[in-house]
Amino acid sequence: MQISIQSLSHQYFTGKTTHALEDIHLDILQKQFVALIGPSGCGKSTLIRLIAHLISPSQGKISIGKFDPKQAIENGQVAWMAQSPALLPWLTVAGNLRLAERFQRGKGRQQLSVEQVLERVGLADAADQHPYALSGGMQQRLALARLLLQDAPIWLMDEPFAALDELTRERLTDELFSLWKDFSPTVMWITHNIHEAIKLSDRIIVFSEKPGTIIADVPNTIPHPRVESNPDFQELLSKLRHILHQDSNGN
Numbered sequence: 001m002q003i004s005i006q007s008l009s010h011q012y013f014t015g016k017t018t019h020a021l022e023d024i025h026l027d028i029l030q031k032q033f034v035a036l037i038g039p040s041g042c043g044k045s046t047l048i049r050l051i052a053h054l055i056s057p058s059q060g061k062i063s064i065g066k067f068d069p070k071q072a073i074e075n076g077q078v079a080w081m082a083q084s085p086a087l088l089p090w091l092t093v094a095g096n097l098r099l100a101e102r103f104q105r106g107k108g109r110q111q112l113s114v115e116q117v118l119e120r121v122g123l124a125d126a127a128d129q130h131p132y133a134l135s136g137g138m139q140q141r142l143a144l145a146r147l148l149l150q151d152a153p154i155w156l157m158d159e160p161f162a163a164l165d166e167l168t169r170e171r172l173t174d175e176l177f178s179l180w181k182d183f184s185p186t187v188m189w190i191t192h193n194i195h196e197a198i199k200l201s202d203r204i205i206v207f208s209e210k211p212g213t214i215i216a217d218v219p220n221t222i223p224h225p226r227v228e229s230n231p232d233f234q235e236l237l238s239k240l241r242h243i244l245h246q247d248s249n250g251n
Contacts, residue, residue: 001065001077001153001186003028003051008060009211010046019211020046024060026205026214030153033180033187035197035204037240039248043212044190048156051188052080064154072154076104079152079185081160085143087131093142094118094127100146117145121175137168144172148179155185159192173200194240198233199226204240208247216243 008024011017021043028034036044049055051062053069064072072078087096097114104111118124121141131139140161147155157176161169177200180187191197197204198220206216218240222232 002030004063006061011058022211022213031184033201035201036190037197038207041210042207048158078154079147079150081147081157083159083162085139089131092128111151117148121145155187157189159190206243
């Protein structure tokens with residue numbers, strides 16, 4: 001499902017006006033994996049929240065297929081995964097997923113079962129445990145299972161693995177890439193890790209300092225598996241660092 005963003009701007013009003021995004025024009029094609037990178041506070045999360053209808057834009061338009069964001073959410077077209085797994089501690093692993101499953105009934109799509117998604121993310125043996133008994137990586141696997149259970153064609157992911165140790169994060173990004181290949185959602189992935197953006201995405205959107213504008217839209221055609229020793233990987237890494245460095249110096 002395609003996402004189309006036209007003339008999008010957003011301001012926050014908290015005693016003073018803060019310009020978060022300015023005149024964003026962007027089309028995300030169906031089944032693309034798009035990484036959003038840029039400095040902290042440049043509006044990446046604001047953009048994701050606008051698409052998810054958590055906030056409304058100050059001006060401009062967002063279309064998600066034939067829907068606006070509100071309609072897309074109501075019709076189960078969009079799934080969200082944030083940095084915090086937001087699990088209910090009094091429910092078991094399976095209980096957290098069954099609660100999510102209840103909210104998905106009537107959306108009109110064939111869903112995987114709770115047991116199937118737990119198996120897919122490697123948590124089948126933890127179904128009866130509570131979230132507080134899980135490691136941080138396992139908690140995020142559960143959040144990933146909840147995302148998968150929603151069976152949505154669009155996944156919005158706001159640095160979901162940022163708080164994890166490097167090894168766990170690498171394992172989960174590999175798992176995410178495998179899920180994307182198997183289920184073909186459209187993914188918008190926020191990250192501050194340029195290596196991660198290159199490893200996962202087939203397109204990298206670079207944001208400026210606040211107010212956030214798009215300063216580069218870079219295709220990533222490096223064949224998989226993408227390893228840092230590949231000269232093409234290093235060339236793209238250098239290009240992205242140069243773009244960010246130029247912006248930070250006001251050039």
